[in-house]
Every structure is written in structure tokens, then in C-alpha cells.
Amino acid sequence: MPSYPRPDFQRPALNWTSLDGSWDFTFDDGDNGQSQRWQHQGIPDDNKRQIKVPYAFQTPASGINVHEAHEVLWYERTVSDIRTTEERTKGNRLVLRFGAVDYECAVWVDGQYVGGHRGGHVPFDIDVTDVFELNDGTKSKRLTLRVRDSPTDLGQPRGKQYWGPVPESIFYTPTSGIWLSVWLESVPRLRLGSSSDGTVLRSDDIDGGQLHAKVAVLGRPVAADCQVEVEASLKGVSVSKARQGLPRDKESVSLDVDMHVPDPGLLKGKVHDECWRNGVALWAPEHPILYDLTLRLYDASGSQVDTVETTTGMRQVSWQNGDGTFRLNGKPRFQTLVLDQGYWPETGLTPPSQEALKEDIELALKVGINGCRKHQKVEDPVFFYWADRLGFLVWGEMANAYEFSDEYISRFNSEWVEAVKRDINHPSIVSWTPFNESWGYPSLKDNIEQRNHIRSVYYLTKTLDPTRPINDNCGWEHVSTDLTTYHDYSDSAELAATCADFNTGILGPKADHSMFVGPIHSKTSSVVLDPGSQHTPNAPVICSEFGGVNIVPAEGSTAGERDWGYTTASDPEDLLSRIERLVMAVIKGGHSCGMVYTQLCDIEQEVNGFYAYDRREKVPAAKVKAIFDAAHQYYYEHVAPKTDGDGN
Structure with a gap:
């Protein structure tokens, strides 16, 4: 711990x-x-x-x-x-x-x-x-x-x-x-920099079996010679090392580390048999294999002046597959995520302990959830430490504002870049979501400046990290996005109709907002000032918010005067039934390759979690897990394209 x-x-x-x-x-x-x-x-x-x-x-x-x-x-x-x-x-x-x-x-x-x-x-x-x-x-x-x-x-x-x-x-x-x-x-005065300082461990080259590292160095005297070494090992078995001198005019060095295990037989019984691809151990939820990395810094005399220990997971996320799939390591991956907002009764946004972060992931896994959309919060780094080790998929997100201005642009851009840089090296993060439901962008229908800022953040994020898809404005009014995400808190019958009809259901208006922004024309002519956007054919489609069902208080107890949910179940059995109908409505529509259920646990007056605010079960976790297991089975049997063992 x-x-x-x-x-x-x-x-x-x-x-x-x-x-x-x-x-x-x-x-x-x-x-x-x-x-x-x-x-x-x-x-x-x-x-x-x-x-x-x-x-x-x-x-x-x-x-x-x-x-x-x-x-x-x-x-x-x-x-x-x-x-x-x-x-x-x-x-x-x-x-x-x-x-x-x-x-x-x-x-x-x-x-x-x-x-x-x-x-x-x-x-x-x-x-x-x-x-x-x-x-x-x-x-x-x-x-x-x-x-x-x-x-x-x-x-x-x-x-x-x-x-x-x-x-x-x-x-x-x-x-x-x-x-x-x-x-x-x-x-140390001369030291290795963290990801916030610019160290990037790019681990998506699973076919080449190479870790492409850029290691930042801090405190270097002008033009002083120094060298960086990266050594990889797996379960105590040495894999390889690479060493490179820092360029005279740079504050970082790039080097490639071979991640092929020379003798995988040495690791038999220590790593999952299904994790291997041509001698490279891959990270995935069912086998979250992490390589240990030791970063070393040497000064001009050859003396070792700093050492840092970290990890990496070799894995590849792909979303431009031409078949509507979201893929991990080349194989279709159905994401059953939960909206996780990271609040606790006694401590608010602050985790009550490091163990509490691990426990929340374990609670999600217990109900059949394989990841989360970490909503409107940049979570404590310890959360990602455990997500990497427990094989928990995460969508990284930022806290949004609610008014658009030049000052807001400056504020958001700097903080978003710092958030992405802090967490960029975690294999558990599989997508970035900078904005939610047009919060802070009330006039996307006809405001080019607001659209351009979303576009600029999309390309800024893509420049920082080309290895993950970007969900630009989660829910609706997409401007520039890799994923078509939609929010729908309708009850199951209406949700089923929406999810089964791609053009007028999924791509139809949500909460009085268009799914994709339309063109903006000149007021005095037919000139198109902004082309708008549209769904990219065969891009992944994900229902990134739905559910939100609360429950009538048990006999002998009373609800708080502000208790709230999107819809209300009459008792635990009704809650289970509603969850099942909602989940199957999304997956049986045949167009969605993932879902995000609202939410993991109650928070203050929003009492629509799987768990109560104090993390007590509202309904048996095993019964909820059976629902999501059935959704996974349905997706792979009836929705996902058939592939061979390598995802082809």
C-alpha cells in the first residue's frame, strides 16, 4: 500500500x-x-x-x-x-x-x-x-x-x-x-523530471515491442553533459535497458526501450498466459501486467545522481477501425463504465485514505463494471496507481466552468494541460474528456468563438497525446471528436427506441441540443462561416450517461427533502429490474460499443448510485454484476464483429 x-x-x-x-x-x-x-x-x-x-x-x-x-x-x-x-x-x-x-x-x-x-x-x-x-x-x-x-x-x-x-x-x-x-x-539538484515536467512513457507500440520514452531532466547546468538510462524488468526478470546522452540544447532526451522479454518461460506461472504478443506482455483488464521501470541519471563524471522507479503497461487503444469498435490491443473492447465523481461523506472531494481509492475501484468491479468516467474531477494520483494494477479503464476528465470568456479560456487551457501531463503515463487511462454537456459553452449553436475553443483544445490534446481518443464535449453538441457520445436519462422503453434508431434516435437531439453542431451561415448571405460537424462514419458510439435511478426509502425511513434521481424505483427488486432494462436497452440497440451508468454511489442529495454515500450496498452486487455480464455477452455475440485471436 x-x-x-x-x-x-x-x-x-x-x-x-x-x-x-x-x-x-x-x-x-x-x-x-x-x-x-x-x-x-x-x-x-x-x-x-x-x-x-x-x-x-x-x-x-x-x-x-x-x-x-x-x-x-x-x-x-x-x-x-x-x-x-x-x-x-x-x-x-x-x-x-x-x-x-x-x-x-x-x-x-x-x-x-x-x-x-x-x-x-x-x-x-x-x-x-x-x-x-x-x-x-x-x-x-x-x-x-x-x-x-x-x-x-x-x-x-x-x-x-x-x-x-x-x-x-x-x-x-x-x-x-x-x-x-x-x-x-x-x-537532487540535477534530477529526473516527472510527467508534469515533461517525461512521457509512450507504451502503445505493441507490434514493435518498443517503449518510446522522453525523459525530462531538471537542474542541469548550462550545456553540462549528462546521460539518462531506462531499465525495464518484469516480475524481477531483467528485460532490457537503453542509455542516451542529453542533447546540449535540450532539457529532455528521447530513447527507445525494447520490451520483448528474452525468455518468457522464466515467467511461467507469474504472468497470465494470455498476455503475450510476440514476447511482449500486454496490459489489459483481465491481465493488468505492468513492467517495472528504473530511470537513472548520470552526471558528466559518470556518477549516478538520481534514480526513480515507476511502471508502464504495454497496451494500444484504437478507435479508427472502420467498424464502430473501440479496441484494446487490437480486439473489440466493450466498456461497461460507471460515472464516478469521487466524493465521500466526511471528506468531500478529498479521499478519506489512500485505501479508499482502491476500495472504490473494487466496489465497481464487484458489480461487473470494468472502468469509470472520472467525472468533473482530476482524481488523486493514487487512484490511477490502483487503476493500473487492478485493470480498471478510466476516462480522464476536467472540472468545467459555466461561463465563457477570455479569462476562462486562459484558466481552462493551463489547468487542462497540467492534468493531461500529470496522468499521461497511466495505461488505465483510455480516453480524454475535456468538456461535458456544453457547460461553459451556452451558444455553440451560433457562436464560432466557443466552437473554436473546443476545436483548439481537441488539437492541443491530440498534440500532447496522439495515443488516446478525445471525447470533446461529452453528451451532445460535438464540435471535433473521436467518439460519438450521447446522454439519455429516459426510462427503458424510450431509451430502447432511441438506441435502436441510429439516425433519428442516437443522432437525434438530446435535452434540446443537437448531437453535432450545424453550420453557421452569414446573416447577409448564404456564405458558410463555420461548417459545423457530423458523426464520423463507423466511429465508436457510446452511451456515456444513462440510468441515474434512485429508490424510495425503505419502510420506517424518510427521504431527505432534497433527495433526487432521474427516475425512482419502488424497492430494491424494482431497482434491479430497472437497471437491467436500461442496460439491455442500450446494448440491444446494436449501435453502442460502450456505456457509462450513473452512478457509482450516492452523493449528498443525488441518491442514484449502486451504493449509498457510505458505500453500503443498495442491492446485491452479484445481481448487478449478472446484468453487466449479460450485456458483455450480448455485445460479443450479437454486436461486435467476429475476430480471430489477434483481433483481425
């Missing part, structure tokens, strides 16, 4: 300390803190209270648990230099790492500004070494954060965080301030 917050990129000689726990905290509703020099003098004693980091003040776990609008927050605690004498002598740097702070923050150490960040769902690092090396005779220093998180700014990416006083419908309690772990880490 990992405890380090980034187990996907970890140094074996790790020196770090968690800063989670009790911090001084205060609201600054008048925004007077900076003018009163709190960053230099500390938060006044009469303003202080305690908060338990990394939980937002709106949650019970924080120790505050108030549901009020507070835009400016201050955090403070003392920190010490954790570097050993040897590390300081070597020139190690002291780095302050934040998992996520919603939304904007500025950071000071002993009153000296050291950095800041904008974007509430992605990590950032600040090098605080120089402040600690000031010869002032103190071993510990005051760390101060000022956070601004507007409760009402609809141009701020916020996802499901509601902007009104009381959460309602599909929107939930806001999350402000620090909500993922904070820690200090000692790192």
Missing part, C-alpha cells in the same frame, strides 16, 4: 515528510490579510483556528465543517529543513509539493514570497531551498498560504461544486483551499 502521495514516480532513496495534519487557519472575508502583512507577521492570534489538512473547511474531517461563502483563506504552520547533512553538502534542493489547492494561492516562507499557482485540481511544486539557506540561525520557518476561491465566479473551473447557498440536483458542496496532500521532499 503506498503512502507517498505520488507512488507512480518515486525515488528509492526517498527523503520526504508529510505536512498533512493541523494548521493554523482563518477566513479573511474583508481581504485585509495582505495589507496587514499577515504573510510577514503571521496570522493574528485572535483570528486563528485549527484546520486538519488536506480537508476543505466545508467538510467534517477538517474540524471546521461550515457551509458558508468565504472567498479568501489563510493557512499557516512551521516547517523545518528535512535534508540530511550529506544531502545539503551534495546540493540537494528542498521542494514543497502541493497535490491540489482550490483555486489560486500565494506562498510565503518567513515572509518571503516563494511562489504561487492557479488551478484547483492539479499539483504544483515550489523550490524553497534558498529561504532555508539564509543564515539567520533558525531551523524552522513559518509557511504561509493565502488562497482565493470565489464561490460565485462561474468562469472558474469548478466541476460539480455549487455556486448557490444550498447544493441541489447534480451539484454538491464546494471545496475550497488545500484538498490533497502537502509534503516536503529533498531532491
